[in-house]
Each structure stands twice: as C-alpha cells, then as structure tokens.
Amino acid sequence: MGSGLLIQKFKKYLEQHQDDIKSIKQFKTWFNTEQCIEREEVEKVVMSLYQTILYNLSLNESPFTFEEQKLCVEYIIMEELYENIFATKEEIEIDARLIKQIILMQKIPISKYQVSQKIINDQNWNRSKDLLIEINNFKTPTEKINSINKCFRNIIYHNNITLQMSCDEILEILTYLIVQCQPPMLYSNISFIRKCCFDLTSENDYFLTQLEICVQLILQYTPGLPKKYDENVENKIINSPPISSASSQLTF
Incomplete structure (x- = not known):
C-alpha cells in the first residue's frame, strides 16, 4: 500500500477515534503560547505526544500494523505542528549563511575535490541532487531521512556495486553535491x-x-585558507558511525 493511500x-479510521488524538490540538495551543522553546523541550514534547497517541490507539483493535500506525501518527502530528517546530529563527539565519557559503564555494573547480568524474556523469548523480533538494518538500522526519538515505545510496552503491571510498572521499563527494x-x-x-x-x-544515523x-565544513570555508576543523566537526568525524576511527585531511 502506498503511503498516500x-x-x-x-x-x-481516526474519524471514529478523535479522543485518541485530541492531545495534538492541546500541544498545538501550547506551542503557540510559548514564547521560547528550547530544542530539548521540543524533543520531549513531540516524543511525549507521539507515544501518547500510539498508546491510545493500541487500546483499540486496529486494521493497521504497529509500523503503519507509527508512520501515520508521525504524519498526523507533523501535519498539525510542522509550522510550529520546523526552523527556529537561529536555524533560518544559519541557513542564510550556508547559502552564501555555498555560492562562494561554487567558484571552486571540481579538480580541487576528490570526486570521480565517472560518478558525476552517472545518471544517479542528478537523481541524488534531486533527492537532497526534495527533503524540504516533506513534513515528516521519516520522509526526510528516507530521501537522504536514497541520495547516499545512489552515490555509494554505483550500478549495484558498493564503491570503496574513504571517509574523506565520501565527505568531498557529498560536499560537492551540496554545492x-x-x-x-x-x-x-x-x-x-x-x-x-x-x-x-x-545507517541513517551515519x-x-x-x-x-559537510554542512559544518561549508560554513567554516574561507577562500585561500587550508581547511581546519573546529572541535565540534572533528568530534563528529572521529565518532561518525560506522567509521569510528576516521580522520580527515580535506583541503579546498
């Protein structure tokens, strides 16, 4: 069954179970009245809402599997709350700075990247670009991460063959894709x-x-200077699953 259907x-089904989802309206009112909500608070609130509705629905016989209910509940929640919890003022400002950095990096020739021309010329490359752009069209985190997953798989699994790439190569390919x-x-x-x-x-966490x-690398980019990582980026690289011992020497 397609996700839309x-x-x-x-x-x-929910038309007969409105009491089970009434908490969504209550949380929406709460979001609208709160002046400032910390990221950790958003996580707790959304998780609590998600678990509450799933529990309420579990008390009734349902024609849907648990996995289907999880997907649908997430969609129902985000349909109501997406505008309240997506993109804080600070995140929007960082996105504006990121776009400026991307435009700046578009001047860098491909020869400066460790990117195979074969990968870029492949039809999967254009599809990967589309998938990365499309994440902004979705309202649920599951849809967004699935699009990212497909984007990566199009690059890493070239013609159904897993490409052997180092952490540096993956980062450079992805950075070039974003740019x-x-x-x-x-x-x-x-x-x-x-x-x-x-x-x-x-896999999705990786x-x-x-x-x-890559986003942090782009935000830190300064023309003419060798690439240096701040502690936050270095920790992400070192602790990045599953390449737990990865280090990087990227330069542009």
Whole structure:
C-alpha cells in the first residue's frame, strides 16, 4: 500500500477515534503560547505526544500494523505542528549563511575535490541532487531521512556495486553535491530530523552525520585558507558511525 493511500485510510479510521488524538490540538495551543522553546523541550514534547497517541490507539483493535500506525501518527502530528517546530529563527539565519557559503564555494573547480568524474556523469548523480533538494518538500522526519538515505545510496552503491571510498572521499563527494544543488533549508531540515526522528537506524544515523559534517565544513570555508576543523566537526568525524576511527585531511 502506498503511503498516500495508507494515510488516507488512517485518517478515515481516526474519524471514529478523535479522543485518541485530541492531545495534538492541546500541544498545538501550547506551542503557540510559548514564547521560547528550547530544542530539548521540543524533543520531549513531540516524543511525549507521539507515544501518547500510539498508546491510545493500541487500546483499540486496529486494521493497521504497529509500523503503519507509527508512520501515520508521525504524519498526523507533523501535519498539525510542522509550522510550529520546523526552523527556529537561529536555524533560518544559519541557513542564510550556508547559502552564501555555498555560492562562494561554487567558484571552486571540481579538480580541487576528490570526486570521480565517472560518478558525476552517472545518471544517479542528478537523481541524488534531486533527492537532497526534495527533503524540504516533506513534513515528516521519516520522509526526510528516507530521501537522504536514497541520495547516499545512489552515490555509494554505483550500478549495484558498493564503491570503496574513504571517509574523506565520501565527505568531498557529498560536499560537492551540496554545492552543486544548493538544497534549501538544509541546516533546518537536519536539525528537524535530529529533533523529531526517534527511530534512526544506524545507517541513517551515519548518513545524517556525514551530512552534518559537510554542512559544518561549508560554513567554516574561507577562500585561500587550508581547511581546519573546529572541535565540534572533528568530534563528529572521529565518532561518525560506522567509521569510528576516521580522520580527515580535506583541503579546498
């Protein structure tokens, strides 16, 4: 069953279970009245809401599997609360700075990157760019991270063959991809996934971490200076799963 049809059937089912989801309206009112909400508070609130609704629904017989309910509940919550919790003022400001840095880095020739021309010429490359841009069109963290997953897989699994790439090569390829496609609200989308996605697989966590590192690299880029990492980026690289001992010597 496609996700669109699944959501439609789930909404129909909820027409007889409005009491089970009334907490969404209560939380929306709370979000609208709070002047400032810390990131940690958002995580707690959304997680609490998510668990409460799933529990309420579990008390009734349902035609949906638990995994289907999780997906649908996430969609229902974000349909109501997305505008309240996506992109804080600070995140929007960072995104604006990120776009300026991306435009600046577009002047760097491809020869400065460790990127195979074969990968860039492949049709999967253009699809990867589209997938990275498309994450801003989705409202649920699951849809966003799935798009990121597909983006990475298009690059790493070339013609159904896993490419042997170092951490540096993956970072440079992904950085070049970001610079080329200039995805909107990338920082805010990453932050949103971190705040509201509670079922990250180890693979998706790895992909998201690599994306976070690239964003930090771009934000730190200064023309003419060798690449240096601040402590935050260095820690992300060192602790990045599954390449736990990775180090990096990227220069542009």
